[in-house]
Amino acid sequence: MAENRHKALGLSDENVLEMYETMLMARRIDERMWLLNRAGKIPFVISCQGQEAAQVGAAFALDREKDYVLPYYRDMGIVLTFGMTARELMLSGFAKAEDPNSGGRQMPGHFSKKKNRIVTGSSPVTTQVPHAVGIALAGRMDGKDLVALVTFGEGSSNQGDFHEGANFAGVHKLPVIFMCENNKYAISVPYEKQVACEKVSDRAIGYGMPGYTVDGNDPLEVYRIVKEAADRGRRGEGPTLIEAITYRLTPHSSDDDDRSYRAPDELAAAKTKDPIITFGAYLKEVGVMDDVLEKEINDRVMKIVNEATDYAENAPYAEPEHALKHVYAEK
Secondary structure (H helix, E strand, O other): OOOOHHHHOOOOHHHHHHHHHHHHHHHHHHHHHHHHHHOOOOOOOOOOOOOHHHHHHHHHOOOOOOOEEEOOOOOHHHHHHOOOOHHHHHHHHOOOOOOOOOOOOOOOOOOOEHHHOEOOOOOOOOOHHHHHHHHHHHHHHOOOOOOEEEEEEOOHHHOHHHHHHHHHHHHHOOOEEEEEEEOOEEOOEEHHHOOOOOOHHHHHHHHOOOEEEEEOOOHHHHHHHHHHHHHHHHOOOOOEEEEEEOOOOOOOOOOOOHHHOOOHHHHHHHHOOOHHHHHHHHHHHOOOOOHHHHHHHHHHHHHHHHHHHHHHHHOOOOOHHHOOOOOOOOO
């Protein structure tokens, strides 16, 4: 029997099966969205494939009753963990009136659900970082025990928003977890052509916080380090910068052709570390899951994805006269 790592972290067998199912749900929704896009049914996909372990591992380490998440556009695993549903994500993909993010106004990947404390991002990357810092400051001023997790790609770690947010959080010792999902490419630009330091986590020392680089394909390792960061923030010891090393298994988006900037053998090598496969293998090694349960989970997930697709495809679009709603003040 392999080493039971999840028990050592205080996670039950049920917890890790839920993590696996959430990762699989994100993957299956994403795969379905690509098919719908290629069929001309939804306009755009920006993918989570390859990054589910980092997302789900991080979100499971938080308190889903009081913490805030400020996800970036790939974070389907985070928002599913925090309570968004397959149906809601599909409604967003189809840009229907019931889309909880924006009522069909916004591109996919701009996640928002107020009651679950999922705070919307915007198309200019990294603007969510100072927002997370502001939420952490507001929580402290209100005497609330909350942590804000904000995620972004490694390309975003070069933006002014990241540096200003990290500096403010460091100075004021705010309970913010900055998590960079380093998937090696800022659209088409490889890491070594966009960042001069060896690791994004090396930037932490400049802002007076600890920095860690972890294997983003290992949800248990991400869980461990984010849990420590959350505990640290709750104790008033300030923010943490975490770099989760992942790999994007798809083009940047449905409008991108990644064959122009990365070799097929590089992608093939990355697929051998696919977190859905490796985490599933771990669960089998420790006796938590077998082939029968794996099929049962996949069948359950696919039923939900199929029902969500059918519902969203047949749901009504927003009324055209509502296009300017929430844009201008109404008398």
